[in-house]
Amino acid sequence: MAIEIAVGIDIGGTNTVLGVVDREGNVIEEGAIRTTDFPVVEDFVKALSGVINDLSGKGDYNLRGIGIGAPNGNFHKGTIELAPNLEWKGIIPLAGMVEKSMGIPVFLTNDANAAALGEMMFGGATGMKDFIVLTLGTGLGSGIVVNGEVIYGHTGFAGEYGHIIMFPGGRDCGCGRQGCLETYVSATGIVRTVQWLLGEMRDESRLREIHTRDLTSRIIADAATNNDPIALEAFDYTAEILAYAIVNAIVVTSPEAIFLFGGLSNAGSLLFDPVRKYVDEFIQPVFKGTTSILPSGIPENNAAVLGSAALAWKEYSK
Numbered sequence: 001m002a003i004e005i006a007v008g009i010d011i012g013g014t015n016t017v018l019g020v021v022d023r024e025g026n027v028i029e030e031g032a033i034r035t036t037d038f039p040v041v042e043d044f045v046k047a048l049s050g051v052i053n054d055l056s057g058k059g060d061y062n063l064r065g066i067g068i069g070a071p072n073g074n075f076h077k078g079t080i081e082l083a084p085n086l087e088w089k090g091i092i093p094l095a096g097m098v099e100k101s102m103g104i105p106v107f108l109t110n111d112a113n114a115a116a117l118g119e120m121m122f123g124g125a126t127g128m129k130d131f132i133v134l135t136l137g138t139g140l141g142s143g144i145v146v147n148g149e150v151i152y153g154h155t156g157f158a159g160e161y162g163h164i165i166m167f168p169g170g171r172d173c174g175c176g177r178q179g180c181l182e183t184y185v186s187a188t189g190i191v192r193t194v195q196w197l198l199g200e201m202r203d204e205s206r207l208r209e210i211h212t213r214d215l216t217s218r219i220i221a222d223a224a225t226n227n228d229p230i231a232l233e234a235f236d237y238t239a240e241i242l243a244y245a246i247v248n249a250i251v252v253t254s255p256e257a258i259f260l261f262g263g264l265s266n267a268g269s270l271l272f273d274p275v276r277k278y279v280d281e282f283i284q285p286v287f288k289g290t291t292s293i294l295p296s297g298i299p300e301n302n303a304a305v306l307g308s309a310a311l312a313w314k315e316y317s318k
């Protein structure tokens, strides 16, 4: 009997990754193309369709839908809009183009919303109706689920939690403003924090021996594990700001859980312990103890593909 499948696609600035995913969340075929090889989007759609046909023809499969996660993806319109890390400029109606090429339904959203759908269908949020996923990579992405639905807003862009302003007039952000959450709480944000602390603190630190352009959140986490005072202070500072952002989110949607995913969250207890402590300290009393701060239940290497496939399955099930 044919296996029902969805194809999940994650479009990144450098690579586009594809996976054939069954209803249980098993990734049964995988493929990839280099996004940068196709400066013309029509050529990209052609190549992408070729790989989808190739993968979905490898077994006795029944293709039900295609989900795409992309930077600046607009779920309502199926468009990628003004994505700074992609070569295709302006507004790209990608879902429609792929749908026309493949002849089956195609849905598109931004990568963090896809991550939230993956968490809900295949990860730690199974059975939850209200939760938030925060992705702590180069930037900070978010997928906000309320009453079982991802919040898209009337523009299709809701859930840009990385760009709430934590400090008016604070650090410069890629969005053109200042003081956004992601300039502090992300893999790059903690590097900026260490650069600042190296000037502020007099403590000895092995981080002083590393050229600033070579600093990574991983190196900082390793140093913190070895009790490096500047690295530990950087994690504490990051956790404190993240906790403020989390308690602000809690008063808006009262989620059952907040999942921290990717990049910085791989530091484990170095981040989770102080975040939980500060959330407990800052939270409005009525919400005390009502929201769990959890690591993602999705393996990071498959997360993007699983999330996009979850979007396809969710829409297909409607």
Ligand SMILES: [Zn+2]
Pocket (backbone or CB within 6 Å): 162, 163, 173, 174, 175, 176, 177, 178, 180
């Ligand atoms: Zn911003």
